[in-house]
Amino acid sequence: MSQTIDPTVVEQVTALARRARTASRHLALMSRAEKDAALLLLADAVDAAATAVVEANAEDLERGRAAGMSASLQDRLRLDETRVAAVAQALRDVAALPDPVGEIVRGSTLANGLQIRQVRVPMGVIGMIYEARPNVTVDAAGLALKSGNAVLLRGGSAAASSNHALVTVLRESLAAQGLPADAITLLEEGGRDAARALMTARGHVDLVIPRGGADLIQTVVRESTVPVIETGVGVCHVYVDRAADLDKAQAVTVNAKTQRPSVCNAAESLLVHRDVAADFLPKVLTDLAGAGVRLHVAPEVTEYAEAAGAAYELASEEDFGTEWHGLELSVAVVDDVDEAMERIRKYGTGHTEAIVTEDRGAARRFTAEVDAAVVMVNASTRFTDGGEFGFGAEIGISTQKLHARGPMALPELTTTKWVVEGDGHTR
Amino acid sequence: MSQTIDPTVVEQVTALARRARTASRHLALMSRAEKDAALLLLADAVDAAATAVVEANAEDLERGRAAGMSASLQDRLRLDETRVAAVAQALRDVAALPDPVGEIVRGSTLANGLQIRQVRVPMGVIGMIYEARPNVTVDAAGLALKSGNAVLLRGGSAAASSNHALVTVLRESLAAQGLPADAITLLEEGGRDAARALMTARGHVDLVIPRGGADLIQTVVRESTVPVIETGVGVCHVYVDRAADLDKAQAVTVNAKTQRPSVCNAAESLLVHRDVAADFLPKVLTDLAGAGVRLHVAPEVTEYAEAAGAAYELASEEDFGTEWHGLELSVAVVDDVDEAMERIRKYGTGHTEAIVTEDRGAARRFTAEVDAAVVMVNASTRFTDGGEFGFGAEIGISTQKLHARGPMALPELTTTKWVVEGDGHTR
Numbered sequence: 001m002s003q004t005i006d007p008t009v010v011e012q013v014t015a016l017a018r019r020a021r022t023a024s025r026h027l028a029l030m031s032r033a034e035k036d037a038a039l040l041l042l043a044d045a046v047d048a049a050a051t052a053v054v055e056a057n058a059e060d061l062e063r064g065r066a067a068g069m070s071a072s073l074q075d076r077l078r079l080d081e082t083r084v085a086a087v088a089q090a091l092r093d094v095a096a097l098p099d100p101v102g103e104i105v106r107g108s109t110l111a112n113g114l115q116i117r118q119v120r121v122p123m124g125v126i127g128m129i130y131e132a133r134p135n136v137t138v139d140a141a142g143l144a145l146k147s148g149n150a151v152l153l154r155g156g157s158a159a160a161s162s163n164h165a166l167v168t169v170l171r172e173s174l175a176a177q178g179l180p181a182d183a184i185t186l187l188e189e190g191g192r193d194a195a196r197a198l199m200t201a202r203g204h205v206d207l208v209i210p211r212g213g214a215d216l217i218q219t220v221v222r223e224s225t226v227p228v229i230e231t232g233v234g235v236c237h238v239y240v241d242r243a244a245d246l247d248k249a250q251a252v253t254v255n256a257k258t259q260r261p262s263v264c265n266a267a268e269s270l271l272v273h274r275d276v277a278a279d280f281l282p283k284v285l286t287d288l289a290g291a292g293v294r295l296h297v298a299p300e301v302t303e304y305a306e307a308a309g310a311a312y313e314l315a316s317e318e319d320f321g322t323e324w325h326g327l328e329l330s331v332a333v334v335d336d337v338d339e340a341m342e343r344i345r346k347y348g349t350g351h352t353e354a355i356v357t358e359d360r361g362a363a364r365r366f367t368a369e370v371d372a373a374v375v376m377v378n379a380s381t382r383f384t385d386g387g388e389f390g391f392g393a394e395i396g397i398s399t400q401k402l403h404a405r406g407p408m409a410l411p412e413l414t415t416t417k418w419v420v421e422g423d424g425h426t427r
Numbered sequence: 428m429s430q431t432i433d434p435t436v437v438e439q440v441t442a443l444a445r446r447a448r449t450a451s452r453h454l455a456l457m458s459r460a461e462k463d464a465a466l467l468l469l470a471d472a473v474d475a476a477a478t479a480v481v482e483a484n485a486e487d488l489e490r491g492r493a494a495g496m497s498a499s500l501q502d503r504l505r506l507d508e509t510r511v512a513a514v515a516q517a518l519r520d521v522a523a524l525p526d527p528v529g530e531i532v533r534g535s536t537l538a539n540g541l542q543i544r545q546v547r548v549p550m551g552v553i554g555m556i557y558e559a560r561p562n563v564t565v566d567a568a569g570l571a572l573k574s575g576n577a578v579l580l581r582g583g584s585a586a587a588s589s590n591h592a593l594v595t596v597l598r599e600s601l602a603a604q605g606l607p608a609d610a611i612t613l614l615e616e617g618g619r620d621a622a623r624a625l626m627t628a629r630g631h632v633d634l635v636i637p638r639g640g641a642d643l644i645q646t647v648v649r650e651s652t653v654p655v656i657e658t659g660v661g662v663c664h665v666y667v668d669r670a671a672d673l674d675k676a677q678a679v680t681v682n683a684k685t686q687r688p689s690v691c692n693a694a695e696s697l698l699v700h701r702d703v704a705a706d707f708l709p710k711v712l713t714d715l716a717g718a719g720v721r722l723h724v725a726p727e728v729t730e731y732a733e734a735a736g737a738a739y740e741l742a743s744e745e746d747f748g749t750e751w752h753g754l755e756l757s758v759a760v761v762d763d764v765d766e767a768m769e770r771i772r773k774y775g776t777g778h779t780e781a782i783v784t785e786d787r788g789a790a791r792r793f794t795a796e797v798d799a800a801v802v803m804v805n806a807s808t809r810f811t812d813g814g815e816f817g818f819g820a821e822i823g824i825s826t827q828k829l830h831a832r833g834p835m836a837l838p839e840l841t842t843t844k845w846v847v848e849g850d851g852h853t854r
Contacts, residue, residue: 025796028796029795029796030797033785077432108817110815110816110817114806114810116816118833121798123828124798124828180599187696202648206828206829207828207829213824221629221652222652225648226647227654227827227828227829229581229829245851247851248850248851251851251853252851252852252853254853255853255854256853258748259853259854318693337791350634356851362774363848367846368455368456369452369455369456371548371551371842373845374845374846374847374849375844375845375846375847375848376847377846377847377848377849378848378849378850378852379541379847379849379850379851379852379853380846380849380852380853380854382450382854383541383847383849383851383852383854384845385845388537388542388854389537389845390535390537400654401550401551401633401634401830401842402633402656402830402842403655403829403830404846405842405843405844405845406545406843415828415829415832416832416833417798417800417801417802417815418800418801418802418811418832418833419525419794419801419802419804420455420801420802420803420804420806420811421803421804421805421806422803422804422805422806422810423675423805423806424672424675424678424679424783424805424806425679425805425806425810425814426678426679426681426682426686426806426807426809427686427807427809427810
């Protein structure tokens with residue numbers, strides 16, 4: 001059994017979850033038109049409150065700086081007028097997306113005349129546990145509302161003031177619209193116990209989605225009794241095959257590593273077929289070095305790293321399984337596609353794995369045998385993204401196999417219900 | 428944290444799971460024709476071993492009788508020649524079902540020319556934890572094989588000899604076919620710790636499915652760190668609306684309760700609208716009493732139960748949330764569809780809920796607002812079944828919202844993978 005959770009906190013969180021459940025019943029019955037209208041008004045409310053939100057955010061930043069928060073974390077936390085406008089716009093973008101609720105996924109009329117149909121319905125109450133990124137607060141609230149769900153938000157304490165300001169605006173707007181404010185609830189009290197109460201609110205919360213680093217996600221998976229969807233940890237590989245077009249390989253590798261190195265779909269490890277290593281490595285390592293990428297290399301790659309003028313070190317075993325979150329990359333040479341796939345099995349996290357090859361057979365084997373949410377052929381790992389896939393906004397990239405795998409957009413925030421209509425049918 | 432699990436058992440189970448993982452890679456690449464041929468040979472092998480299986484089963488029955496096992500549990504455990512033939516036939520039936528693996532669920536060509544497609548792929552390794560029903564052993568093995576998954580089976584100890592005999596036959600047949608025997612593995616040692624090692628074999632096992640009573644399922648949900656699909660607990664209601672056709676209501680109620688009372692989709696509670704109680708209750712309670720149903724009634728139903736000559740008692744609060752697994756039924760009168768739905772929220776388990784009504788509005792509200800895997804209008808709850816829905820065999824009825832809800836057939840034993848093909852695409 002888990003360590004004891006403060007029973008007062010459990011009671012508070014349960015009470016909030018109950019109110020969210022009541023609100024969710026209202027949301028579940030709203031039409032698309034009603035939900036879209038609500039989202040547009042929420043967006044206007046966020047825009048109107050921009051000054052107050054930026055002020056609240058300044059308090060968070062001030063505390064962060066005093067506590068020695070890193071520059072990159074401060075950047076994730078920061079909201080200026082432009083970013084607040086982008087947060088509001090995200091709500092309008094969600095309003096423009098199709099409503100998944102009510103979609104008939106499949107159905108038939110049985111031989112006995114029974115009509116069965118599987119209909120998409122909201123989950124009910126969704127819990128989000130995330131770090132100090134206040135834009136996630138509004139994104140999650142918008143996606144939850146559009147998919148007919150109430151949401152319980154547990155954001156990082158470093159963003160407490162920003163989240164409080166944003167959720168206050170959203171709740172006041174809901175109330176002014178005659179909608180239940182409890183559809184969007186921020187868990188502000190109870191410290192870590194509030195997060196743990198959320199994870200164990202079985203029956204009150206239908207789904208918990210953690211968004212953040214590997215530690216956060218592992219904690220949520222271990223401690224939750226509510227179903228969890230794991231998101232986002234990505235140790236993504238680029239494998240450059242013997243039959244690769246080396247120009248494409250160069251472009252894909254550099255893009256996958258450097259276009260936005262802090263995110264989960266950036267590449268963390270480069271695997272190069274032995275037969276093309278001497279041709280490919282000098283060029284790609286020179287470009288990577290030029291982009292400021294620090295290399296963690298297998299022994300046989302050191303001479304290339306040295307020649308390319310790269311900052312490098314000999315890779316430890318652990319380095320090959322590391323998500324760098326920055327301009328670092330592990331590099332190894334492999335004998336064939338089997339060794340590449342073996343390394344991916346060993347070090348990968350089932351997020352995105354890419355092969356660069358012109359060989360149909362190699363591509364076919366790689367796509368069939370690599371066990372990951374997304375397998376790329378001749379394309380950058382950076383394409384694993386709800387927006388890039390054409391789904392509009394997403395709530396994260398699922399790296400697990402149950403329910404959803406890959407970018408989680410609106411339909412993945414719903415479940416289904418079978419509706420069966422008869423005329424007094426008995427067995 | 429959970430109580431400590433014997434580390435030797437953890438090691439044993441992990442080793443078996445690793446071998447299952449290796450086998451699963453082979454299964455994942457098999458064509459439908461290869462899998463169907465294998466299933467037919469497995470069926471022949473079970474038929475050929477019928478005498479040995481029945482003898483092994485006799486040992487289990489002997490131990491069961493000595494331990495005072497109830498007659499109904501003995502019946503579930505029993506395998507005679509006819510039942511072994513049915514078990515073999517079930518494998519042939521699975522061979523005849525379509526293969527879910529490789530189905531392209533959706534896909535598109537993006538504006539930039541990237542081709543994305545979402546393809547159904549096997550889960551990998553599935554763990555089954557179940558009670559003393561040896562037919563489940565073969566059913567689960569067959570469904571897992573057809574969906575390209577390896578399976579780790581943890582059956583009830585009361586069926587140990589039967590399961591050993593059946594799994595030995597299946598593994599020997601696989602090996603004789605040149606297929607990996609580790610695709611079907613029985614966890615025979617380690618006692619309860621083996622089940623707990625299975626539930627916590629995160630990374631080695633992709634999914635655990637418990638099949639059995641409420642206690643078993645709750646234990647698995649609480650102790651698992653591997654994703655779980657809850658199946659089967661059903662406190663199903665039949666609500667007879669004011670606008671019900673009382674003949675249909677009579678047929679549906681009696682069928683839902685008595686056609687096979689021990690299973691999860693049997694009705695456990697009858698709710699009758701106040702306006703039709705005086706007309707409906709005398710008739711239906713007389714029929715139910717005639718079928719030997721014992722009633723647990725709300726105070727205002729006692730006079731009807733008495734007049735119908737039924738065996739009855741005053742229902743406790745707990746009775747209304749009880750899955751009887753037999754010829755018992757709770758009965759209450761409600762003021763309207765809202766009170767019926769309120770009771771279903773309070774006492775239901777999200778399995779199957781039925782309304783009997785000729786009123787479109789009431790049916791529409793009930794199907795929209797009741798939160799269950801299956802909602803029936805004018806049809807018996809007994810129709811919630813993979814076979815009845817036209818899916819062929821099923822592995823259970825999911826009562827949770829994630830991944831699968833309702834009858835779980837072959838597609839629900841798969842996950843998906845996104846395959847993205849480009850030509851050197853970068854962001």
